[in-house]
Amino acid sequence: MGTFIAKRLVRLVGTLLAVSFLTFLLVNLLPGDAINALIPIDAQQDREFVEQIREEWGLNDPMLVRYGRWLGDAVQGDFGDSIVTSRTVSSEIFHRLPVTAELMLVTVGLSVMLAIPLGVMAAYREGTRLDQVISGIAQVFLSIPGFVAGLLFIYVFAMKLGWLPATGWNRLSNGLLDNLRTVILPALSLALIEIAVYTRVVRSDVMNTLQEDFVLSARAKGLSDRYILFRHCLRPSSLTLITVVGLNIGTLLGGTVVVEFLFAMPGLGKRLLDAIFQRDFMMIQGITVFVATIYVLVNTAVDLIYMLVDPRIRKAD
Amino acid sequence: MSDAVETDRRLLTVTDLRTTFSIAAGDVQAVRGVSFALDRGRTLGIVGESGCGKTVLARSIMRLNLGSNVTTTGTAEFAGRDLLSLPMADMHEMWGMELAMVFQDPMTSLNPLVRVGRQVTEHLRQHLGVGRAEAARTAVDLLNEVRIPEPEARLKAYPHELSGGMRQRICIAIALACEPALLFADEPTTALDVTVQHQILNLLGREQRERDMAMVLVTHDLGVVAGRTDDTLVMYAGMVVEQAPTGSLFEEMRHPYSEALLRSLPRTSQVSHTRLAAITGRPPDLIDPPSGCAFSPRCPYVQPRCREEVPPLSAVDDPDHRFACWTPVGSPEGMAAFARNVAEGLPQAVAVDLTAPSSTGSGGAS
Amino acid sequence: MPLFTRLCLGWLVAIVFGAIFADLIPGLQDPNYQGFLFGTSATNEPPSLTHLLGTDNNSRDILARIVYGARVSLVVSMTAVIMGTVCGGFLGALVGFVRGKTDAMIMASVDVILAFPGLVLLLTVVTLLGRRDLLVIATVVGFLSIPPYTRVARATALAVSRREFVMAARAIGTRKRTILIREILPNCLPTLMAFALVNAAVIILLEGALAFLGLSVQPPTASWGNMINAARVDLRINVWPAVWPSLALVFTVYSLNVVGDHIRRSKAVRSAAL
Ligand SMILES: Nc1ncnc2c1ncn2[C@@H]1O[C@H](COP(=O)(O)OP(=O)(O)O)[C@@H](O)[C@H]1O
Ligand code: SF4
Numbered sequence: 001m002g003t004f005i006a007k008r009l010v011r012l013v014g015t016l017l018a019v020s021f022l023t024f025l026l027v028n029l030l031p032g033d034a035i036n037a038l039i040p041i042d043a044q045q046d047r048e049f050v051e052q053i054r055e056e057w058g059l060n061d062p063m064l065v066r067y068g069r070w071l072g073d074a075v076q077g078d079f080g081d082s083i084v085t086s087r088t089v090s091s092e093i094f095h096r097l098p099v100t101a102e103l104m105l106v107t108v109g110l111s112v113m114l115a116i117p118l119g120v121m122a123a124y125r126e127g128t129r130l131d132q133v134i135s136g137i138a139q140v141f142l143s144i145p146g147f148v149a150g151l152l153f154i155y156v157f158a159m160k161l162g163w164l165p166a167t168g169w170n171r172l173s174n175g176l177l178d179n180l181r182t183v184i185l186p187a188l189s190l191a192l193i194e195i196a197v198y199t200r201v202v203r204s205d206v207m208n209t210l211q212e213d214f215v216l217s218a219r220a221k222g223l224s225d226r227y228i229l230f231r232h233c234l235r236p237s238s239l240t241l242i243t244v245v246g247l248n249i250g251t252l253l254g255g256t257v258v259v260e261f262l263f264a265m266p267g268l269g270k271r272l273l274d275a276i277f278q279r280d281f282m283m284i285q286g287i288t289v290f291v292a293t294i295y296v297l298v299n300t301a302v303d304l305i306y307m308l309v310d311p312r313i314r315k316a317d
Numbered sequence: 318m319s320d321a322v323e324t325d326r327r328l329l330t331v332t333d334l335r336t337t338f339s340i341a342a343g344d345v346q347a348v349r350g351v352s353f354a355l356d357r358g359r360t361l362g363i364v365g366e367s368g369c370g371k372t373v374l375a376r377s378i379m380r381l382n383l384g385s386n387v388t389t390t391g392t393a394e395f396a397g398r399d400l401l402s403l404p405m406a407d408m409h410e411m412w413g414m415e416l417a418m419v420f421q422d423p424m425t426s427l428n429p430l431v432r433v434g435r436q437v438t439e440h441l442r443q444h445l446g447v448g449r450a451e452a453a454r455t456a457v458d459l460l461n462e463v464r465i466p467e468p469e470a471r472l473k474a475y476p477h478e479l480s481g482g483m484r485q486r487i488c489i490a491i492a493l494a495c496e497p498a499l500l501f502a503d504e505p506t507t508a509l510d511v512t513v514q515h516q517i518l519n520l521l522g523r524e525q526r527e528r529d530m531a532m533v534l535v536t537h538d539l540g541v542v543a544g545r546t547d548d549t550l551v552m553y554a555g556m557v558v559e560q561a562p563t564g565s566l567f568e569e570m571r572h573p574y575s576e577a578l579l580r581s582l583p584r585t586s587q588v589s590h591t592r593l594a595a596i597t598g599r600p601p602d603l604i605d606p607p608s609g610c611a612f613s614p615r616c617p618y619v620q621p622r623c624r625e626e627v628p629p630l631s632a633v634d635d636p637d638h639r640f641a642c643w644t645p646v647g648s649p650e651g652m653a654a655f656a657r658n659v660a661e662g663l664p665q666a667v668a669v670d671l672t673a674p675s676s677t678g679s680g681g682a683s
Numbered sequence: 684m685p686l687f688t689r690l691c692l693g694w695l696v697a698i699v700f701g702a703i704f705a706d707l708i709p710g711l712q713d714p715n716y717q718g719f720l721f722g723t724s725a726t727n728e729p730p731s732l733t734h735l736l737g738t739d740n741n742s743r744d745i746l747a748r749i750v751y752g753a754r755v756s757l758v759v760s761m762t763a764v765i766m767g768t769v770c771g772g773f774l775g776a777l778v779g780f781v782r783g784k785t786d787a788m789i790m791a792s793v794d795v796i797l798a799f800p801g802l803v804l805l806l807t808v809v810t811l812l813g814r815r816d817l818l819v820i821a822t823v824v825g826f827l828s829i830p831p832y833t834r835v836a837r838a839t840a841l842a843v844s845r846r847e848f849v850m851a852a853r854a855i856g857t858r859k860r861t862i863l864i865r866e867i868l869p870n871c872l873p874t875l876m877a878f879a880l881v882n883a884a885v886i887i888l889l890e891g892a893l894a895f896l897g898l899s900v901q902p903p904t905a906s907w908g909n910m911i912n913a914a915r916v917d918l919r920i921n922v923w924p925a926v927w928p929s930l931a932l933v934f935t936v937y938s939l940n941v942v943g944d945h946i947r948r949s950k951a952v953r954s955a956a957l
């Protein structure tokens with residue numbers, strides 16, 4: 001197991017290096033030079049001034065040198081300064097992260113809590129009306145993107161019923177209830193697809209598990225159906241679910257960009273968008289690498305958790 | 318079998334049990350009218366080729382045939398109550414407490430992700446409301462009982478950390494935990510190494526005797542029931558073809574199928590479950606079973622009548638020894654039919670004639 | 684095929700034909716014609732015979748914009764599917780069959796690209812390219828589609844390579860290239876096709892999200908996502924300009940998923956995947 005973890009960590013470092021390099025490459029190779037963000041286009045007539053700025057920002061060094069410098073700073077948590085606001089990229093990330101993190105946690109938590117009973121029930125009653133209804137709803141949810149769901153929720157719950165605010169954000173420090181009122185609609189918008197994906201995974205997994213001999217022997221022992229479903233069948237399925245949640249974090253991160261935009265939430269996704277509109281390259285680069293790093297880390301963590309939960313893997317090296 | 322004393326000891330009476338699976342291709346008639354009785358503390362062997370309906374029979378009695386496409390009719394009276402018409406809630410009380418089952422494959426019948434300890438005691442706790450500490454003590458006792466060394470350590474293990482024989486001992490311990498009155502053991506040794514097969518069978522026998530528990534031992538191997546069960550029931554194509562006290566059965570096999578099973582048993586080698594193919598032909602289609610005697614397409618003694626009329630399960634001399642055959646092994650008509658079939662070159666008759674010229678049925682033919 | 688699946692297939696066919704032959708549909712209006720400038724129609728009109736689905740907040744015909752908007756979804760998803768199956772499929776089948784160093788290298792790059800959340804990478808690339816016409820969007824989405832197809836094709840090729848007929852072909856000394864073309868690629872195709880349908884749904888959602896953020900094709904070119912975004916502002920006044928493109932988007936994605944599931948369940952794909 002030790003060697004497994006070691007290998008996994010080596011791969012992790014490799015992936016992170018590659019991810020950061022690719023991002024750096026993109027930002028630096030593609031047309032649309034950072035200089036455009038530093039100096040207004042009409043001021044660029046002044047060649048000397050442009051050169052001076054280029055020197056100042058180190059834009060004239062060879063790319064690998066610049067990458068090395070940027071990486072060296074990045075591993076120390078310094079992603080450079082925003083070209084637009086002159087605040088450091090890392091302080092902006094640090095500032096925005098809690099919003100996105102909470103949004104994602106609530107979304108995943110909500111989805112898992114709904115999907116497990118739904119999926120288990122559908123599997124337990126496979127082929128019945130209940131199963132058809134649950135699977136049908138999942139199929140529909142799977143087709144509703146966050147921005148459509150969000151718009152629908154805003155229209156119904158904010159505009160028509162007036163129960164919840166349409167946009168904005170209340171920090172957790174302003175009180176849990178106020179905070180929840182601003183997080184619930186965005187989280188629900190993102191949750192539809194997640195619920196659908198998780199429900200389908202749990203259903204098909206539990207259905208397979210129900211065919212296992214150990215379920216029959218559990219029945220022969222007189223254990224209640226509920227106990228068998230949740231204490232015997234869910235365990236193996238939860239491994240699959242953990243993996244799927246991890247893999248889906250990528251889509252979810254994309255989703256937060258859209259939903260934070262729609263609900264005007266001061267999260268990382270919204271910040272990335274602002275940077276994009278302002279052509280704030282340092283910021284784009286920093287957030288992109290940061291987000292990809294989170295995604296890679298989550299998936300590595302999932303692999304490790306998987307190993308901890310499954311005793312068969314835990315023993316085998 | 319009808320005196321008052323025995324009726325009092327009567328535990329299970331199965332009457333005309335039939336189980337059908339409806340699948341796309343048609344209705345699979347896996348069990349077609351099985352009746353038998355079993356007394357407390359007695360053992361019954363159910364023997365037959367693989368696919369003849371033994372597992373389905375056992376699971377039907379225990380109501381463990383899952384799926385919505387299963388129909389079971391008949392009755393299975395257990396201690397005065399018909400299991401087949403019991404509400405599901407009552408069955409949950411029966412399972413584990415009164416009825417228990419040991420399955421064929423101990424590799425798959427334990428949950429790989431749950432520690433052995435929980436699996437040994439969870440039903441104990443659910444049924445009897447036993448506390449954690451007491452359950453743990455009982456678990457140690459049970460593991461000692463089934464001769465597992467270092468029980469405390471084993472209870473903390475996961476199933477894959479134990480050997481096959483060890484796992485089957487665990488399964489037996491689980492089955493015994495709530496002191497059931499009736500234990501089904503469905504091919505409990507088929508998946509195990511030959512070296513541990515005897516140990517497991519002996520363990521089952523000892524527990525059965527010590528606990529005065531009734532046991533149904535299901536196997537495809539006549540050799541397993543010999544000397545281990547009080548009565549034996551030979552099944553073919555979902556029906557009982559011969560039924561007798563095990564001793565009388567081995568003394569005198571009357572049904573041609575039982576005889577064929579015996580003949581396919583290796584005399585010396587221990588590798589027992591690979592040789593059943595020695596019976597010419599294949600088990601019949603259970604969606605559209607042959608008319609008349611189901612064994613007729615493979616029977617060396619077959620005669621025209623067999624293909625038309627189903628022989629009833631009945632006794633001739635010994636009232637406890639019943640069989641379903643028009644011309645049983647050892648009868649003059651049987652020998653005549655066999656000689657005729659050999660002369661006509663019927664493959665199953667010729668095969669018997671050539672490979673075992675001295676065996677029971679071929680006396681008059683060669 | 685069940686009736687419901689047929690209906691979904693029917694919807695997809697209608698969308699494809701509508702998008703291709705939009706110019707030829709009799710009575711379909713110009714999607715960018717702003718009637719109120721010429722006094723022929725008002726903004727936010729309810730459905731009528733002239734405007735079957737009404738008009739948007741620029742008095743453009745919503746139905747026409749949906750039909751023309753389908754073009755964007757169609758072009759982008761088709762580019763993704765074609766580039767994915769052709770490049771990704773070939774690459775994956777190749778490395779899954781030959782294994783070794785090439786395999787390790789290609790899959791390492793695939794893993795790196797897949798280490799980015801899809802929309803975030805797409806956003807970044809599109810922004811950095813600086814141009815946002817249909818060709819650029821479609822090409823970027825197409826390139827980003829290659830890795831997932833590579834992964835699917837490789838997994839299938841690995842499984843196919845272990846099957847008897849491939850073993851047999853190897854044993855009798857058939858050339859590797861011949862085996863790849865005759866055995867591996869054809870056997871990967873059904874799985875790739877099933878994946879393509881589901882992937883097309885993902886791509887349509889992705890483009891929708893991009894357009895919703897205002898970062899897909901430049902307005903006034905209609906796309907379902909930017910129609911929804913434009914209608915968002917006036918949601919309180921008139922929801923219908925948001926409802927219709929949303930329904931079109933959701934129905935299309937739903938149909939792709941239903942048809943994709945159906946194909947995945949069918950025997951041909953399952954046996955090929957073994
Ligand atoms: N769930 C099922 N659906 C359809 N047919 C079944 C099912 N379970 C068992 N059968 C059929 O019933 C017959 C008897 O099976 P079984 O009782 O398992 O035989 P065995 O004597 O080897 O235990 C077989 O022909 C088998 O194919
Ligand atoms: S002799 Fe006839 S009745 Fe007896 S087993 Fe053979 S076929 Fe059946």
Ligand SMILES: [Mg+2]
Nearest residue numbers: 368371372504
């Ligand atoms: Mg069996």
